[in-house]
Amino acid sequence: MAAAATSAVPDQPLKAQAAGQVPFDLSQPPDIEGFTPLTKIRDESFKEKFLRKTKENPFVPIGCLGTAGALLYGLRAFHQGKTRQSQMLMRGRIFAQGFTVVAIIVGIFATALKPKQSR
Template identity: 40%
Template sequence: MSSDEPWLPAEDDSQVLKLARKSRDAPFVPIGLAGCFAVVGYGLYKLKHRGTQKMSVHLIHTRVAAQGFVVGAITIGVLYSMYTDYMKHSSRSGPNK
């Protein structure tokens, strides 16, 4: 099996193109990550003005809010995916008699 042509991978994409493709396939994951970074950034910004609250409690609240945003975005994405896969397809086929 000798050939003169060199082997080339099926897709020679850069990391940016792979990320863009995966973002199109599952758009709620980057939305969740962006929300996570936004919540963490806001938590760090508010760190100076936390009042009498302990730092550990403030950081725990920030972590829980960031995780909640990510889990919520992924859950919405899964529900939307299930809706498009099952509900739209069953409504197109019509009622089964």
């Protein structure tokens, strides 16, 4: 019976850890067998990323500017009491929003179909 109780205990004793001690180093990524993480090339600033994305799909910022312009001008016309002009500008805003959504979808498909570049 004593042999059965000792078989559940491993041959080597467990390392005693103090309370709150972590069994691995948090400053380093974990070492996972068979996994090779991709190296991060470099960080880019907001301005650099915005310019890169605008060059990749210039219709999205154009649609956003059109949407914002129609909204602001339509609200101004509404405030001035020009209801017909305001209504037409709100319809234009809806059109600009649709244009922006289509531009985003086309950009996603174009990016997905583009062959991968090795960096």
